[in-house]
Structures are given as structure tokens and as C-alpha cells.
Amino acid sequence: MSQFGSYEERIKNFSWSMAEQELEYRPGDVINIGWYCSDRICQQGKADKPALLWEGMGGKEKTYTYNDIRLASNTIGKFLRDLGIKPEDRVCLFMDKIPELYLGFLGVLKIGAIAQPLFSAFGGESLFVRLEDAQTRAIITQRKHVSKVRKVLEQMPFLEHIIIVDYDEKKELREREVAFSLEKATPVEQFEIHPTTAESPSVLHYTSGTTGKPKGVQHVHYSLISQYLSAQWALDLRDDDIYWCTADPGWVTGTSYGIIAPFSLGITQCVQDIGFSANNWYQFIEKKRVTVWYSAPTAIRSLMKAGEEIVKKFDLSSLRHLTSVGEPLNSEAVIWSQAVLGLPFHDTYWQTETGSIMITNFPGMKVKPGSMGRAFPGLTATILDMKTYEPINEPSKVGLIGFKPDWPAMMRTYWNNKEAYESKFINGWYISGDRSSIDREGYFWFAGRDDDIINTAGHLVSPFEVESALLEHEAVAESAVVAKPDDVNMEVVKAFVTLKPGFEANADMELNIMNFIRKTLSPLAMPQEIEYMPSLPKTRSGKIMRRMLRAREWGEDIGDTSTLDND
């Protein structure tokens, strides 16, 4: 029996105050996620309970109890405060999935600063754009990533501190760099946690937009309320679970459900910081006795590709609930997991902006393979007509997914971009940008994005950002970037380019351009294919017709070409 129980009963009796009461929070009280995720759990008598079971490369393992994470986050918090970091200053966390990332996140929140996690595979340009927008004061990173910070440091006078958590004294620290070792630092037992309140900013996650720069999605400490409750109801997390969220905290799933939700519930979670292979993953589940697993469709499809034989080599009987996020979970993946793992994956749908799970196949409810599930209690979710933005009450008709604000984890703004934030609301609805239909039983069925954003392996990539970076390559004259269908990643980046005179369109140039984007932006943004063209299709006003190129890749009708410049 799941904790969620009956959907109808939950809808009938729903109030967010249920979570507030469990967390002993009353409106107007101090609420600090860092405290809720460590000190509070210790006060509940679980100080010695394992909080984080970490495994890294070369078989390295570390275990942190709730008391350990309380002390470590205090220690990091004090270090930052001593550097002069103030409440609401932005502190970037730019690390692989090492313990300092998880503990540092809580430390940043404890001093009332804003945690700005960034995916550690980002290249210098991606890093710069996001730090400049946030005017980030400090970055916590590793030796292996510091060269990317150094490359763009001169352009970032606002970045005062580069904190290196694994400095080995082999080379001298440079300007603005400072070493911090959690293992060598004196643990801070008593620490004054900043008295943040419900609307105090907590986390700043950057997400890609179709046009313009990435947008900083700003959340507040009150987000805890819906993250805490949804982890119980949608992920079915219980006190005795061993939970594995495979997401990187550089993205929102990795913070909302990879740090905040499990720690605030006092759950034992495990983290693996090594590259993907089916063998590694199954071995990890077996070894840690994982019970609840939150992963992504791309990973599931990669496991499917690895075959069924390999599954038989491992004891995966500890698993009891499987969930997925990041991109539409295809029905084949659900059917496969039921057949091979004995359990279906439950899709969850939400966004960086929504901060917590909005639609899901709840545990204990009938799973409809291929469906996103039903709306979380307390939410008004609907399908809106794409022109009038009025609710469509006709089953199976596709429109835009809209939600009535507010819920606790909803973003409060886009950093420095009020205009973009306000454009997300029409007729009182938050417009998700995703298209879907609803069936007669209230299940949502994903139909696609309403824009050109590329969803590759659950990560959003802006075609605009890749096109801009392509133009910085010495050989590229023009570029257009679209999503290309892919069996495993759902979509991958494809670029169409024209070259400047004197450059040869050949395979070596293609590799050169791919590597340029990989290093400038990130491996996710690297075009998996580059097609050379003599010229790109444009409108008579000179705008590149990305839509036409995309339609060609997807085998769709290219639509109205009356504005195409045929010259």
C-alpha cells in the first residue's frame, strides 16, 4: 500500500498545510531548507542515521550520517560567511557529484545566500553567461574544473572568490582562488543559521530559452513544502528507504529531489559519481540495496539497449518503486521495466520553473504506459487552447498544459528578467510551453514542446545559444540548430551550417566544429551531426527558417513556405 492512497480522497481533503504541520512550520515562522535537511533530522533522534552513501571513481566510498551533514554544512557555511558572503549573495556550486556539492548546497542555504548549481560539464562560455547574469560572488569548484573558470575570469570582476575543495598544493593558487578542505577543516558544532522566511530566495537554476540568454529560475525556501510532500506521495519515500536519484544537482531534479526532499524526510540516499554503464548501475542497486529509484527515460532506454541478460546477473530484489523524469517516458520503457525488473517506471512531469512534481502516475494507481499521469492534489491543471488560452474541456484534444498559480515550489521570478517571467502567465494560467491532451480519466498525454527548445536526454538546450556559439567558430558563416529524433536521447542537437570562403566542408571540419561547441558550451549542446549547406533557408526578411529544417528532420510537413526567399 502506498502512502498516497486514494486519489479521490487526497483531492477532497487536500491542503498544503498538511505538509506545514508535519514540518511543524507555521506561516510567518523562520524556514531554512539547510536547517530542515540536517539539524531538524538530528533533533528527531536520527543524528546517527546514514544520510548520504557516496561512491566515486576507483571504488572510493564515503558515508555521512545526518550529524555529519549538519556539521559539514555548518563548516562550509562558516567558511563562506568568513569570506564575507552575505545573505542573498549568489554562490555557484560547480562540481561533479562529489559530497561537497550536496553539503555545500546546504551550507550556502544556511547562511541565507542563494545556491546557484551549474552542471559541471559546462564549458567556459556557458559558465560565464550564467555567472554574469547572476553577478555571482563566489564559486565552489574542483581542481579539474578550475581551468574553465580561469578562462573567463577577466570578464568577471564581480566573482570575488573561487573556492577549490580538493586543492593539492602542487601548483600555486592564483588570483581570487582559495582552498577549502572539508576533511581538514575544524567541524563547526554551533552555528547561527540565517533566519530566512518563506519568501527568502533559496536556489537559482538556469534554464534554456528559445531566444535570448538562459533564464535564472529563482525559488524560495518555502518550496520545501511541496518538495517534501510530493516526495512522499509521488516517489513514495519512507523512513526505511534507500533512495537513489540519478540526476545531477546541476539541474533541478538533482536539487529538489536529490537533496532537499530526501534529506528533509530523513531518508538515506545514495549517490554514484561515475560514468554510466548498465553494469555499474545494476551493481550499485544491488550493493546499496536501493529501494526507490528516480531516473530518466534516456537512462532507461540505455539500460534496455544493454539487454535483458545483464539484468539476470544482479540481485535487484530490493527495488520496490521506480520513477522517471526529464522527458516523456515512452510506453515501451514502462512495459520493459515491468517485464524485466518486475516493476513499472512511474512517469513524473514538472519543470525547473515549477520546482516540484506537477503530474504523475501515483504509486498504487493504475499506470497507463506512455501517460504522464494525473495532476498533483492541490493543483489546477488543464489543457489550454493554443490561440485563446482558454481551457479545452474536450478529452484527447491537444493544447498547452497550464497550471493555476500558486503552489509552494513555483518559481518567484526569472532573475533580472521580469518581462520574461510575466510572459509565462496568460489569463491567470502559468503556461508550461508543453503540449498535451487529457483523457476521460484525467491522465495527461504528452504531445511535444510548443517551441524550438531541444530536450536531449532530459536536458533542455537552446538552439539560439548553440547557433550563437557556432558563429564564434572561425569557419562558420551561418548556422541553424534543430532537434533531431534519437532512439535513446529522444532528441539530439543537429546543426546546419554554411562555411566562410576558404574553409573546406569535410569530415575533419565537422569534428572540429563539434569539439568547439562541446568545449565552449557543453557535451549536451554539441551537435551530434552537422550538415553543410550552400545557404540556409530564409524568409524574405532574412530570418533563418529553423522550422523548415526541423520539419525535414522529423519527416513532417514543412508547412507554409510562402515567405521563403528563393533567391
Add this chain to the structure above:
Amino acid sequence: MDDMKQAVLEYVINEYLEDEDDEIDLDTPLISGGIVDSFSMVSLKRFLENKYQINIPDEQATPEAFDSVNKIIVLVESFLK
């Protein structure tokens, strides 16, 4: 053979190793060791195809087959025979 090993090793060091102090050898795990991610594997595959004038089918370009320089050499060699 040794030239090929050296060329692939150098390419991996120059293109994918982020920390210049890190050292890798012919058996260092590349994919499972987190040095080359699944997206970057596409560019490594493209490098091998360009340099050795071969075509590696996607179904053979698995994380396991790309997990060390030595394993990559075995794969490339199978297309050169």
C-alpha cells in the same frame, strides 16, 4: 599498433581530460570513469572514423567498447582487418 595506441591516447588526453595534472594510461576507464560522457563519445567515435577511414555502426559503439584506449584499439582493429 603502437602508433595507433599513442594517437588515440593523445587525442583523449588533449580533448577530454579536464585536469591537466591527471594522468591516464591505456587501461584507464574512460566512460565508466567519467572522463568521456555518452554525448562526448560521439565526437570520439567521429575522430576514429575520420582518422582510420572506417565506419563504426552505432550498435557497436557501446560504452563498454569505448571504455579504455585498449578496448577502443580492439574495436578499431576489427574494422581494419
